[in-house]
Amino acid sequence: xxxxxxxxxxxxxxxxxxxxxxxxxxxxxxxxxxxxxxxxxxxxxxxxxxxxxxxxxxxxxxxxxxxxxxxxxxxxxxxxxxxxxxxxxxxxxxxxxxxxxxxxxxxxxxxxxxxxxxxxxxxxxxxxxxxxxxxxxxxxxxxxxxxxxxxxxxxxxxxxxxxxxxxxxxxxxxxxxxxxxxxxxxxxxxxxxxxxxxxxxxxxxxxxxxxxxxxxxxxxxxxxxxxxxxxxxxxxxxxxxxxxxx
Amino acid sequence: xxxxxxxxxxxxxxxxxxxxxxxxxxxxxxxxxxxxxxxxxxxxxxxxxxxxxxxxxxxxxxxxxxxxxxxxxxxxxxxxxxxxxxxxxxxxxxxxxxxxxxxxxxxxxxxxxxxxxxxxxxxxxxxxxxxxxxxxxxxxxxxxxxxxxxxxxxxxxxxxxxxxxxxxxxxxxxxxxxxxxxxxxxxxxxxxxxxxxxxxxxxxxxxxxxxxxxxxxxxxxxxxxxxxxxxxxxxxxxxxxxxxxxxxxxxxxxxxxxxxxxxxxxxxxxxxxxxxxxxxxxxxxxxxxx
Numbered sequence: 352x353x354x355x356x357x358x359x360x361x362x363x364x365x366x367x368x369x370x371x372x373x374x375x376x377x378x379x380x381x382x383x384x385x386x387x388x389x390x391x392x393x394x395x396x397x398x399x400x401x402x403x404x405x406x407x408x409x410x411x412x413x414x415x416x417x418x419x420x421x422x423x424x425x426x427x428x429x430x431x432x433x434x435x436x437x438x439x440x441x442x443x444x445x446x447x448x449x450x451x452x453x454x455x456x457x458x459x460x461x462x463x464x465x466x467x468x469x470x471x472x473x474x475x476x477x478x479x480x481x482x483x484x485x486x487x488x489x490x491x492x493x494x495x496x497x498x499x500x501x502x503x504x505x506x507x508x509x510x511x512x513x514x515x516x517x518x519x520x521x522x523x524x525x526x527x528x529x530x531x532x533x534x535x536x537x538x539x540x541x542x543x544x545x546x547x548x549x550x551x552x553x554x555x556x557x558x559x560x561x562x563x564x565x566x567x568x569x570x571x572x573x574x575x576x577x578x579x580x581x582x583x584x585x586x587x588x589x590x591x592x593x594x595x596x597x
Numbered sequence: 598x599x600x601x602x603x604x605x606x607x608x609x610x611x612x613x614x615x616x617x618x619x620x621x622x623x624x625x626x627x628x629x630x631x632x633x634x635x636x637x638x639x640x641x642x643x644x645x646x647x648x649x650x651x652x653x654x655x656x657x658x659x660x661x662x663x664x665x666x667x668x669x670x671x672x673x674x675x676x677x678x679x680x681x682x683x684x685x686x687x688x689x690x691x692x693x694x695x696x697x698x699x700x701x702x703x704x705x706x707x708x709x710x711x712x713x714x715x716x717x718x719x720x721x722x723x724x725x726x727x728x729x730x731x732x733x734x735x736x737x738x739x740x741x742x743x744x745x746x747x748x749x750x751x752x753x754x755x756x757x758x759x760x761x762x763x764x765x766x767x768x769x770x771x772x773x774x775x776x777x778x779x780x781x782x783x784x785x786x787x788x789x790x791x792x793x794x795x796x797x798x799x800x801x802x803x804x805x806x807x808x809x810x811x812x813x814x815x816x817x818x819x820x821x822x823x824x825x826x827x828x829x830x831x832x833x834x835x836x837x838x839x840x841x842x843x844x845x846x847x848x849x850x851x852x853x854x855x856x857x858x859x860x861x862x863x864x865x866x867x868x869x870x871x872x873x874x875x876x877x878x879x880x881x882x883x884x885x886x887x
Contacts, residue, residue: 430865
């Protein structure tokens, strides 16, 4: 790219000449893809937090079997590629899990969107288990003993003392993981979920504007991640206990 | 179990202080980890058997080959595909590490402009999805370039290596910056008083000390990168995932799907688990005990 084309590229009307801005059909598709990515991200984030909290609680259980099972789950999902996990869920289990539809033909029980959410939440959830556990372990012993001395029960201690502190301790690591999760939603492209990357690929193969769409795509993702980082930062500031940490 | 047995009969002069000291925490997680590893392996075998056995029973004595036979038959192909993935991961790790260390050093440059630009580059590549960066490199790098009049072909997998090395570069840059910032100021000052210039200080005093701090994150990054290599199958490089899907469509059997995908997951697990276990051990070793 020589200097004249850089200047051309930076022209203000470049933005308005983009096919996703000027063309109504493409704009609609792009916005639908953006909405799909947001949906994927938000649902997976919520579910992965649930998986993480339940898993971390189970790892503190008395039963060794439960602990080992959770440990296996975490080790397995942490050390295998998310794409292969997604393929495993969608192509292997999804093919087996079929019901007979109204017209008598077999129909998949879970849609590709559903499998994307399940796979992404389990993958990010496994990492969240580790993060939450590290946070729980970092809660000072004396705090728990103090709660015991005040007559708290085990569940109460977990709910009212340990968890609130652990969440605050694990927020930075959690933020990194959730940002990663948002970036991983692009994998849904591989099973044809019409999210941002998928619609962008459709648009650039029809309009042959790979470079512009690529730039739009990268900026969109940086924007989405920036929003998430902002929300997490805000949350972190709001949850901060004066005199605790730092 | 680890507690020393307390004498039941009151012994004169028996005080808790006199009991042998017991180490807290350390031995139990170790056994837990070992137990995890074995249980993981056992569960895996159990899962595979549980999934394969009904499939075997379905065959009704037809002249179909068993699942295990098919898996064994495809193992050389899958092995070579996996080796290709490992090659891609090593190449992009090498490229990404070299670029990342450079970018990381630029991030602590005394020049404000250089600092800001390298910070922006790092953040940009760190926060964009791997797959999008991969598409970017695959579609926008020409398939051959002309150097000194000779046409040098640029095959897809080299472009994939470059695409994967971009996020590695960004992560590496952050690690290097963090490690350099964590070296005490005194090191810089004493180097200065010994007459080292900035480049010498960086090369001979600061960077060697950062290696120990970066190593665990670097290994973790390698494991993450290895797990990202199947992405190249989406952009049309014939890696293990592409070969597996080709094998599956060649066999065309529904009951093969679950064992085959589990098999691939196994390959990655066996490769990546030791790396991350070793990383955790290093982290524990290097961590500051508070």
